Amino acid sequence: MSEHTTLRMEGILKEFPGVVANDHVDLSVERGEIHGLLGENGAGKSTLMKILYGLYSQDAGDIYLDGERLDLESPQDAIAAGIGMVHQHFMLIPRLTVAENVVLGEREPATVFRRDAEDSWLPAAVRNNSLVQSLAGQFSLGLDVPEQRIQDLADEYGFDIDVSAKVWELDVGQQQRVEILKALYRDVDLLILDEPTAVLTPTEAERLFDSLERLTDEGLSIIFITHKLTEVDAIVDRVTVLREGQNVGTAEVSSVSRADLAEMMVGREVLFEIDREAVDLGDPVLRAREIRASDNRDIEALSGIDLTVRQGEIVGIAGVSGNGQKELAEVMAGIRDVTGGKLEVNGADITGAKPKTFVENGVSFVPEDRLQYGCAEDLSVMHNATMKDFRNGRFGDRPFLDYGELRDYAETLVEEFDVRGVSDVTETKAGDLSGGNLQKLILAREIYRDPELLIANQPTRGVDVGAIEFIRETLLEQRKAGTGIILISEDLDEIFDLSDRILVVYEGEFVYETTPAEADRERIGLEMTGGGGDDGGETVASPPQSGITQGSES
């Protein structure tokens, strides 16, 4: 233990029914460092941090902050002790301003209830009553917020945020900085970030890293929960790896290799290079011609897309998010109406057909947003595992449904696809699974029906290394089985490793086509940002619009 140690967690034990989430975990964090907490989904990272933030109480073990033993019963206790946390899903109210959001949890009473208010119409005797103060703190809100203090704070750490802007006007990266501001406003010394980059684009992530370094320069300590090894390399000083609830070791990042970390995390060697066997391409399973579609605001998102996918082919679609990928995936899955063009699956024209027709024609879909489209989080694993196949005759004669069969089917999927955290498929809710395991369940559901066409939109986003490896291998196996796959990803490595053909999408059109063997990363990066020019591939119909940084890589 060095004298710089600020946080010590000793022998933390937390058991849930049937699971030991944290098995006597030790963790120590030094002042001014960024401490990575690395582990697969379900390794116990979140549990440990929830204990530290007062959301759970440990069954055994102690927490010391600056030598003082803490007894944390609620997040309020944690904040009072100087521990702040930024959750993966933001806890912001879009309608309110940045400043209002920042002070919100502080329960500042409305002006009339302030003890030091000068022009309150309430008599001081009433205002000073402790019960009135307590109720006012709970049920009224002072909106005359100390905006200046928050603006100063933002400026101090180089956050370019206008504190009087409404939160909905901000982009995701800015919203995250508001979350960090919330913690800073409460004078925390230790900041926990739960997978902060999961929602960010690479550029936004870079900016976040800059901000974090400024924070540590000021003496803050940061615990950075992640399962991305690249991030550990990029920003973390020391890293603690958890596996199955146990601390497998803490290391200086500069002294270990990425492969070592991955092995610590997963417990075996991880293959970063995937063997992609050659597969003979069969007949086209998807033929899309001149597809046009609008986004949710009725603005054209796809402007004439031609796409053919053959049996046993993975077509990777690369692009900066928001260039029509979501709409493309939804059109191909049949849940977004086209405004023009023609769509054939296995030779059958199903343009404009109902989603059910797409399902029946062997189209499978792994959506980008697992919780919005991928599953019903309040329903059981069994319901979710069978949501596409429950019409199949094997589950009993119409109109009846054999729930015993459904259960067996779900259990098969859980077992074969190694979905962890399911105690009983009829009891465990989909929403209780960790991100990686939920994704495995969704993938299992979509693949086990042996689809003709699989659309996978960001299949490995926000899942851990072990699950990523599993998902990629599953996609390749399915390719071998003759399924045509559309893989949409912002992760260029993924596109390169898996695809037979790469298409770059920019502003609703394919602007460049290549294969992994011939591809030039710089060129793809350029095309993704609209700076490709007109040599080779298709031409860009309109000049890049302002606001998109042209050729930022070069």
Added chain:
Amino acid sequence: MNVAVNVDAREDIPVWLAYGTPVFTVLAALAVSAVALVVLDVNPVAAYATMFVETLFTEFGLTETLTKAVPLILTGLAVYLPLKAGLFNIGAEGQLVAGALAGTWIGLNLSLPGLALVPLMFVAAAVAGGIWAGIPAYMRAKWDVNEIITSLLLTFVALEIQSYLLRGPMQGGTGNFPQSERFSEAATIPELVSGVHAGLLVAVCMVVVTYVLMTRTRLGFEITFVGSNDEAARQAGMSKFYVYLLVFVVGGAFAAMGGISEIAGAQGRYRAGFEPGYGFTAIPIALLGRNSAFKVLLAGLFFAVLFVGGSSMEVAFGVPAALVEIIQALVILFLITAEFFKSYRVGIDIDRGPTEAPAQPQGGDD
């Protein structure tokens, strides 16, 4: 003295709380109603004893309770089924009236043997109730018009139509009352057991049908899914349009059967204002029983006990009939409150020790 109120979100809901809520809700409502009884100078223990003993342990009470339970269970199902698909059918009352009117018209105007006439009255009622419920469902499914508002407003339309018909075309019997002609023997629902008409059988059958629908069929699977996440359901090829329409139409048919049961089984003729708002009482019934059709049955029986027991109490102690409504209202209020306490923990800290002085010394009340 320092008092602090803390409201915290619960991490998870303890089992005793999840299962105990309906029981505590009812007990709390009865406890608070006791205040009203005391104000009326009635011993609450004696009153509640009368209320429950008279209804549950006398033949008359049981007959009355089971008869009252028929429309309550059926309208309860009419709210329960749409609730499973994530919709609120607030208009069971209107569907009940629409069905009762259609069934009555058949019963008064067709002369068939009872074995054919009564089923036909039920079918006519179900069709009318289904159509009445289908309107808000269609508007919701097609144009996303809020079904709570439309189904409620259609209730008032149905009541106005009832009022018109019973003072006009369907008016009958001696005097100029807003009521229909008496039903013939053939149009009256036969007795099932000691004074309880066969509508009870219909209600129980519909509970079983609903239970089987929700737990054993593909349609039930779709309804559950659409009710939980309609976007995911759509992606899986389920039709929100079809499910929304179906749960409402079937629900409306249930409510309508409740209406015609009451008219042709218990009343013998259609009187304006024949029923004390079963379709609205159905909402707390469905909320209490929202986990299973059989719980709707139990909740329906419970409210029937309240209705009948309330009348007994009224007779025995001379308390106003409105008291029963107060108890019902309190059950609903406590039900809503209970949802809050299920998700939040409220603590009050009272610190009597020497307190740090508040900012201004003239606090005076410490």
